[in-house]
Amino acid sequence: MFELNLIKDKAKARQRRRVIFLSVVSIVFLAGLLGIFVGSLFWRETIRLKSVNEDIARKQGEIDKLNAELEIREPAARKRRNGLIEAWEEDASVRQDRPFFNPILSDMAEHHPASAEFWYNDITISTSGSRGPANTEDPYAPAKDLMGSRGLEASGYIEIEASDIVTESELNQVAKQMDGMLRLVGEPKFNLEISGEAPQSGDTEASRYVPFNMRAAQTTFRPDQQAP
Amino acid sequence: MAEKGLGSSGSEWTAGIIAIVAALLLGGAVPVGVYAGLYKPKEKERVAAEQKLTSLDSEWELVIQRQDRVRGLEDDAEKMAERLTAIEAPFALADVERMDVTEVRTRLLTLADKHHLELLPERQQQLGSERVYIGNQRISFPKGLHATKLIIEARAYYHDFGRFVTELETLRDPADETKIMNVIIPEKLICKGDPNGGSRHVFILHVFVVEKRDINSIGR
Numbered sequence: 001m002f003e004l005n006l007i008k009d010k011a012k013a014r015q016r017r018r019v020i021f022l023s024v025v026s027i028v029f030l031a032g033l034l035g036i037f038v039g040s041l042f043w044r045e046t047i048r049l050k051s052v053n054e055d056i057a058r059k060q061g062e063i064d065k066l067n068a069e070l071e072i073r074e075p076a077a078r079k080r081r082n083g084l085i086e087a088w089e090e091d092a093s094v095r096q097d098r099p100f101f102n103p104i105l106s107d108m109a110e111h112h113p114a115s116a117e118f119w120y121n122d123i124t125i126s127t128s129g130s131r132g133p134a135n136t137e138d139p140y141a142p143a144k145d146l147m148g149s150r151g152l153e154a155s156g157y158i159e160i161e162a163s164d165i166v167t168e169s170e171l172n173q174v175a176k177q178m179d180g181m182l183r184l185v186g187e188p189k190f191n192l193e194i195s196g197e198a199p200q201s202g203d204t205e206a207s208r209y210v211p212f213n214m215r216a217a218q219t220t221f222r223p224d225q226q227a228p
Numbered sequence: 229m230a231e232k233g234l235g236s237s238g239s240e241w242t243a244g245i246i247a248i249v250a251a252l253l254l255g256g257a258v259p260v261g262v263y264a265g266l267y268k269p270k271e272k273e274r275v276a277a278e279q280k281l282t283s284l285d286s287e288w289e290l291v292i293q294r295q296d297r298v299r300g301l302e303d304d305a306e307k308m309a310e311r312l313t314a315i316e317a318p319f320a321l322a323d324v325e326r327m328d329v330t331e332v333r334t335r336l337l338t339l340a341d342k343h344h345l346e347l348l349p350e351r352q353q354q355l356g357s358e359r360v361y362i363g364n365q366r367i368s369f370p371k372g373l374h375a376t377k378l379i380i381e382a383r384a385y386y387h388d389f390g391r392f393v394t395e396l397e398t399l400r401d402p403a404d405e406t407k408i409m410n411v412i413i414p415e416k417l418i419c420k421g422d423p424n425g426g427s428r429h430v431f432i433l434h435v436f437v438v439e440k441r442d443i444n445s446i447g448r
Contacts, residue, residue, distance in 0.1 A: 013240065020244030024251040031255025038259040038267055045270040052277040059284045066291050070298055076448070077301035083372075083447025084308035090371040091315045094438055098413045101433075102394045109390060123419035142367040143375070146415055146436055156421070 099150055101125060103180025108154070111177045113170035117159035124153045125185070152185040152216035158192070161207040168192060171212070185216035309443050318399075318408040322376050322439040327366045329376050329437045332410050336360040336380065336396065343392040345382035348430060355381070363434060372446065375413065375436035382431050389419075389431050396435070411438040 104125065112118045127145045138144070160167045171190035178188055190212055197210040320329040340359045347359055355361060363377025380396075382389065397414065401407040416434040 016240050016244065020240075020247060023244070023248045027248060027251040027255045031251070031258055034256075034259035035262060038262040042262060042267040042270055045267060045274050049270060049274040049277055052274060052281055056277060056281050056284060059281065059288060063284065063288055063291050066295060070291070070294055074294070074298045074301070077298055077305055080447030081301050081305040081308060084305055084312055084443075086371045087373070087441060087443075087446055088308060088312050088315060090369055090373050091312065091319075094369070094373060094413070095315065095318075095411055098397075098411065100397050101414045101417055102390070102397055105386075105390045105393060109386060119421070120419075121421040123417065125414075125417040127415055140368060140370045142365075143369040143373075146367065146375070146413055 094147070097147065099147075099184050101184070104152065104184055107178040107180040111174045113158065113167060113174055115162050115170060116167055118156070119158075120154050120156040122153075122155050125150055126153075127151075150184050152181070152188065152214070154188075154214040156212060156214075157209045158212050159207050160197075160210050164192060164194060164210075167210075175214075181216060188214045188216040190214050305447070309446075312441070312443055312446075316440050316443070318411050319440040320376075320410055320437050322366075322374070322437075324366070326362065327364055327376055328362050329378065329439070332412070332437045333360050333362075333378060335399065335409065336378065339392060339395055339399075340380070340382060343384065343388045343395075345380075345384045345388065345392060345431075347381065348383050351381060367436065372441060374439045374441075376439060377415070378435050378437055380431070380433040380435065383428050384431060385427055386429060389429075393417075393433070396433075412436070413438065 108120060108123065128149050128151065158167065158171075168190070171192070175188045175190055181188055191214070193211045193213065197208050320332045322329050337358075337360050345359055347355060359382050360378055360380050363379045365377040367375050367377075369375070382392075384392070393414070396412055399409040399412060401409050413436045414433060415436055416432075418432040420430040420432075422429050
């Protein structure tokens with residue numbers, strides 16, 4: 001009986017040690033599994049981080065490269081485009097606004113006083129620069145002058161048969177008809193030089209030749225710059 | 229003995245439980261330590277890196293938009309260059325060194341012949357048949373345009389000279405009347421009446437011929 005109990009105790013002790021051993025082994029095994037799982041998570045994060053860092057480095061490189069390229073290209077493109085726009089505007093202005101002498105010459109040929117013969121002797125159309133001192137400081141002064149105002153001076157003779165007053169009145173009407181001139185030099189003003197008149201064949205009652213001059217205001221030819 | 233056996237079993241259990249608890253603590257500490265000490269900081273680092281990548285994506289989008297704007301500017305510039313080429317079609321090619329615009333001068337001489345413009349005999353000796361000659365002046369406009377001076381000197385009837393001026397100012401291609409051949413800006417006209425009372429007067433006309441630009445060099 002005693003021996004039997006001893007055998008049972010030994011068996012129980014063996015059983016206990018087995019339970020404890022298996023428990024410890026199971027715990028260690030599970031801990032190991034868990035550790036491997038967490039380790040794999042860590043490894044996955046490491047791989048992903050490496051990949052993201054590589055993407056960051058690649059993208060940052062591309063951004064830096066493109067930015068550096070654009071830093072050069074953008075100011076150059078802007079400068080060229082603005083330069084071309086300015087050039088085009090200047091070209092368009094020069095093509096559109098250039099002064100024309102033909103309307104003036106046509107006006108002078110077409111419009112005469114009704115009751116008197118009329119001749120022009122000298123005609124001068126000139127820029128303001130050619131009449132005054134040149135602006136030596138501004139390198140573009142000649143071009144501005146070219147695209148600026150024109151002045152007109154003309155002189156001639158008129159054969160007056162009626163009174164001077166009638167002729168002067170007719171000349172004023174003629175001046176008003178010269179609308180082609182308005183664009184370039186403004187309305188002309190006629191001036192009879194009565195003191196210089198020369199009677200024809202010495203007869204003061206007959207017609208006489210009277211010198212006259214004509215000047216036009218120095219207005220600009222551009223409509224937007226015309227004096228009111 | 230039975231008591232001894234019972235005491236031994238109790239202490240074995242205690243030791244066993246301690247061993248199990250120790251195994252639990254030690255076994256749990258490894259994954260928890262790896263999780264908290266390695267995985268979490270790495271995950272945080274990865275999330276931060278992904279956020280940086282996202283912000284870089286946004287930055288990249290902005291850079292791409294900027295690149296599109298720059299391409300737009302370059303396209304605009306090319307279109308402007310085409311428009312400039314078109315608007316400058318009637319401008320003349322100049323010989324800058326000689327301050328001459330030979331092509332236009334030849335064209336004006338032909339025009340002078342057409343409208344019977346002649347030279348005074350004394351000027352004929354000096355100038356030959358060159359009723360249109362170089363004015364030795366080249367002027368610059370503020371935005372890069374240039375023009376070269378030509379002088380036209382002639383004796384002619386007023387109406388002939390008037391027609392000459394009309395054609396000169398709107399110099400058009402005979403083959404295509406809508407096409408302007410050259411852009412000529414008259415500067416000054418001096419007309420001196422015939423001192424002998426005749427109808428043929430002396431005309432001196434100063435004009436500037438607008439020159440083509442070097443379009444490729446504009447803004448570069």
